[in-house]
Amino acid sequence: MGRLIVVSNRVAKPTETKGSAGGLAVAIFGALKDTGGVWFGWSGEVVSEAVAHAGPTLVEEGTVTFATVGLVRRDYDQYYRGFSNATLWPVFHYRNDLAAYERDDYAGYRRVNAWLAHKLVKLLAPDDIIWVHDYHLIPFADALRREGIGNRIGFFLHTPFPAPQVLLNVPPHEELIKSLCCYDVVGFQTDTDRGAFHDYLVRHAHGTVSEQGEIEAFGRRLRTDVYRIGVFPDEIAREAERNESRQHVLELKQSLEGRELVMSVDRLDYSKGLVERFKAFERLLENAPQWRGNVTLVQIAPPTRADVESYQEIRHNLEYEAGRINGRFSGLDYTPIRYLNQRYARSQLMSLFRESQVGFVTPLRDGMNLVAKEYVAAQNPEDPGVLVLSEFAGAAAELCAAVLVNPHDIAGMAEALERALAMPLAERRQRHEVNMAALRKNDLGTWRDRFLADLRGEPYG
Ligand SMILES: O=P(O)(O)OC[C@H]1O[C@H](O[C@H]2O[C@H](CO)[C@@H](O)[C@H](O)[C@H]2O)[C@H](O)[C@@H](O)[C@@H]1O
Ligand SMILES: O=c1ccn([C@@H]2O[C@H](COP(=O)(O)OP(=O)(O)O)[C@@H](O)[C@H]2O)c(=O)[nH]1
Numbered sequence: 001m002g003r004l005i006v007v008s009n010r011v012a013k014p015t016e017t018k019g020s021a022g023g024l025a026v027a028i029f030g031a032l033k034d035t036g037g038v039w040f041g042w043s044g045e046v047v048s049e050a051v052a053h054a055g056p057t058l059v060e061e062g063t064v065t066f067a068t069v070g071l072v073r074r075d076y077d078q079y080y081r082g083f084s085n086a087t088l089w090p091v092f093h094y095r096n097d098l099a100a101y102e103r104d105d106y107a108g109y110r111r112v113n114a115w116l117a118h119k120l121v122k123l124l125a126p127d128d129i130i131w132v133h134d135y136h137l138i139p140f141a142d143a144l145r146r147e148g149i150g151n152r153i154g155f156f157l158h159t160p161f162p163a164p165q166v167l168l169n170v171p172p173h174e175e176l177i178k179s180l181c182c183y184d185v186v187g188f189q190t191d192t193d194r195g196a197f198h199d200y201l202v203r204h205a206h207g208t209v210s211e212q213g214e215i216e217a218f219g220r221r222l223r224t225d226v227y228r229i230g231v232f233p234d235e236i237a238r239e240a241e242r243n244e245s246r247q248h249v250l251e252l253k254q255s256l257e258g259r260e261l262v263m264s265v266d267r268l269d270y271s272k273g274l275v276e277r278f279k280a281f282e283r284l285l286e287n288a289p290q291w292r293g294n295v296t297l298v299q300i301a302p303p304t305r306a307d308v309e310s311y312q313e314i315r316h317n318l319e320y321e322a323g324r325i326n327g328r329f330s331g332l333d334y335t336p337i338r339y340l341n342q343r344y345a346r347s348q349l350m351s352l353f354r355e356s357q358v359g360f361v362t363p364l365r366d367g368m369n370l371v372a373k374e375y376v377a378a379q380n381p382e383d384p385g386v387l388v389l390s391e392f393a394g395a396a397a398e399l400c401a402a403v404l405v406n407p408h409d410i411a412g413m414a415e416a417l418e419r420a421l422a423m424p425l426a427e428r429r430q431r432h433e434v435n436m437a438a439l440r441k442n443d444l445g446t447w448r449d450r451f452l453a454d455l456r457g458e459p460y461g
Contacts, residue, residue, distance in 0.1 A: 002127030002151075004037040004452070007120065009080070009136040011041040011068050014061045024229075024370075027444040029064065031452060036063035037128075040120050043068035046076045056119055069119055071112070078108020084136045085308050087170060092135060092159045093271040093365040096169045098310045106172055110139055117143035124149065129455055132183070134158045142179040154185040154455040156227065159367040160394070161193035164200040177205060181220045185455050187227040189367045189394040194226050227451045228398060229368050233377035233439040236350055240378035243351035252298075253355060257333075260295040260421055263356035263385075265349055265371050266363070267304040268341070270314040273364040273390065273407040274301065278321045278337060280362070280413035285329050285336060287411075288418050293334045295421065297360065298352070302343035315341075346374075353378035358420045359387045361395075362407040368394035372402070376435045384432035386420035388413070398442065401434035 012025030032039060043057065047070030055069035071080065082105030090099040117140055124130075130153040132140050141153040167173050177200060180186060188194040194213070201207030207217030213224045243249065252261075262281070266272035281297045301318070305311045322339040329336045344352075353359060359375035372387060372395040379385050389395065389402035396404055405416045453460040 001035050001456075002129055003125065004032050004035050005120070005124065005128050005130045006032060006037065006039045006133070007116075007130060007137060007140060008039075008041045008133035009084070010044065011039050011066060014059055014066055017061070024444070027232075027448050029061075030445075031448055032064045033062060038065045038067050038123055040067045040123070041069075041116075042080075043070050045070045046073055047071070056123075065123070067120075067123060069116065075108060075112045075115075078102075078105040079112035080136065081305070081308055083109035085305050086310070088135045088138075089159070089271075090310065091166060091170050092162055094160070094162060094166055095270065095365075096166060098270065099169065101171055103171075110143075113137060113139040114143040114146070116140065117147060117149075120144070121147045121149065124151065126151065129452070130154070131156070131452070131455065138176055139179040141182040145182050152184050152455055152457070153182070154187065154451060155180065155183040156187040156451060157193065157367070158189065158229070160190075160365050161188055161196045163196045164203055167196075167200060168204070173200075174205070177201070178218045181215070181218045181222055184222055185451070186222060186224045187451050187454075188224065189226070189228055190397050191226055193367075193394075194224055197224060223454070225450075225454060227447050228394065228442055229370070229447045230439060230443045230445075231370060231373045231377055232444050233373070233436060236374055236377035237379075237381075239347055240350040240354040241380070243347060244354060246348075246351060248348050249351045249355055252352065256296060259293075259334075260291075260358075261356040262295060262297045262358040262360050262417065262421075263300075263353055263375070264297065264360045264362075265300040265344075266361075268301040268311065268315055268318070269304055270310055271363055271365050272301075273362045274299070274314070274318050275321055276364070276407050276410060277360060277362045277413070278318070278325055279410045280417065281337065281360075282325045282328070283410050283414035284417045285325075287414060291418075291421070292329060292336075293331060296334075296336060296338060298338045298340070298356075300340045300342070300344055300349070303341060350374060350378040353385070354380055357385050358417065359385060359389075360417065361387065361393065362390040362405060362413060363393050364390070364407050366390070366393040366395075370395075372396075372399060373439055376402075376432065377439055379432055381429070381432060381436070383425065384428050386423050386428055386431065387435065388416045388420050398438045399435045400438070401431040 016025045017029035052072045056067040059066040086100045132155045198209045201217045353375045361372045387402040390407045391404045403416045405413045
C-alpha cells in the first residue's frame with residue numbers, strides 16, 4: 001500500500017499527535033503511521049523570502065514526516081487573510097454581507113496553491129495517495145495535475161458548502177469549482193453540503209450526478225460522499241473523568257457557590273452566533289427571575305484571524321454585549337457572564353464540560369462543530385448535562401437528542417435554556433444515551449477510514 005500524504009493549511013506539531021492532544025491530529029497521525037507518510041502545509045509563520053524559498057522544513061517522527069513551509073507577508077495577506085478568510089469563509093458560512101473580494105487576493109490564492117503544490121511534488125512517490133483538507137486548498141489538485149501528478153487525490157471540506165445562489169457571489173466561482181473537480185473524491189460534512197455542490201454542477205456547469213454520487217463535469221469524473229467528522233467519545237469520557245478533581249475544575253466549582261453552569265466554547269468567529277447567544281442568556285434572566293443570581297454562563301472564546309476586519313468587529317460587539325448584560329444583572333457577589341478571551345487546553349475543557357449542567361452551542365452556521373460532540377462525550381452518564389444545539393451546526397444531523405434551537409430566535413433559545421436547566425434526570429440520561437450511541441457509531445476513526453477506503457478505491461470495513 002502506498003504512503004498517505006496529508007495536506008492542510010494548518011499542520012499539527014509533532015507534539016500534538018500524542019496523548020490528550022486534539023483528536024483530529026491524533027487520528028490523522030494514526031493513519032499516517034500505518035502506511036508511513038507526510039503531513040504537509042503552512043508552518044503558521046510569516047517569514048522572509050529566503051526562508052520561504054528554502055522550505056519545506058522536515059521533522060521526522062518514526063515513519064511520518066512533518067513538512068512545513070513559511071509564507072511571506074504578501075502570500076499570507078492574499079491567500080490566508082484575503083481570499084480564504086475574507087472571501088471564502090464568509091460566503092461558505094452564508095455571510096455575503098461580510099465578504100470582500102479582491103482580484104489580486106484571488107490571484108495570490110491560486111499562486112500560493114501552485115507554489116505549495118510545487119514544493120510537495122519533490123516529496124511524492126508514484127503510489128502515494130494524497131488527502132487535502134479545506135477551503136484554503138481548493139485549487140491544490142489542479143496545481144498538482146499541472147505538475148504532471150497522476151496520483152489519487154481526495155479533498156475534504158470542513159466547512160459548509162453554500163447553496164449555488166450564495167456561491168455565485170464569489171466572482172471566480174466557475175474556475176474554483178472546475179478546480180475542485182480535479183480531485184478524485186470530494187467529501188462533505190452533511191447531505192445538505194453535498195446536495196448544494198451537486199446542484200451547482202447540474203444547474204451551473206452542465207454536470208451530471210448519478211445516485212451513487214458519480215460525477216461528470218468539466219471533462220472530469222469524480223465521486224462525492226458525506227463523511228461526518230467525529231470524535232473518540234470514550235477517550236474523551238475517560239479524560240473528562242480523570243481530570244474531574246483537577247485544580248481548574250475545583251476553582252471553578254468553588255467560585256460558582258452552588259450556581260448552575262452553562263458552558264460555551266468557540267473560536268471568536270462571527271459564524272458561532274456569540275452575540276445572539278449572549279442575548280438569549282439575557283432573555284432567560286429577564287423572563288425567568290428565579291434564575292437571576294442562580295446561573296452563570298462561562299464563554300471561552302479565544303481570538304482567531306484577528307487581522308481580518310470582520311473579526312475585529314465581532315470582538316468589539318461581544319465585549320459591548322457582555323459588559324451591558326453584566327451591568328444589568330450583576331450583584332455584588334454575582335456576574336452572570338464570564339467571558340474569557342483565551343485558549344484553554346482541550347483536556348481542561350473536557351472536565352469543565354463535565355462539571356456543567358448545560359452545553360450551549362449555537363452557531364449561525366458550522367461545518368460540524370466538534371465542541372458539541374465533545375460536550376456530549378464528556379458528560380457523566382449517571383448525571384449528564386444537556387446539550388442545547390443550533391440546527392445549523394453539522395452536528396445537529398447526528399445529535400438528534402440534543403435540544404435543537406434556531407440561533408436567530410432569541411426567545412426560543414432562552415426557552416430552550418430554561419427547559420434544559422429544569423430537565424428531569426431520567427430525560428437527561430435518555431437523551432445522553434441516544435447521543436452517545438450516535439457518537440460511537442460514527443467516530444473519528446470511521447470518518448478517516450471511510451474516506452481513505454474510498455480514495456484508495458477499496459471497500460470499507
Ligand atoms: O486555522 P484557523 O484559521 O486558525 O482556524 C481554525 C480551523 O477552523 C475551521 O474548522 C472547521 O473544522 C472543524 C473540524 O472538521 C469543524 O467542526 C468546524 O465546523 C469547521 O469550522 C476551519 O475549517 C479549519 O480549516 C481551521 O484550521
Ligand atoms: O480554547 C479552546 C477552544 C477550542 N478548542 C478545541 O478546538 C476545537 C474546535 O473545533 P470546532 O469544530 O468546534 O470549531 P472550529 O474552531 O474548528 O470552527 C475543539 O476540538 C475544541 O475542543 C481548544 O482546544 N481550546
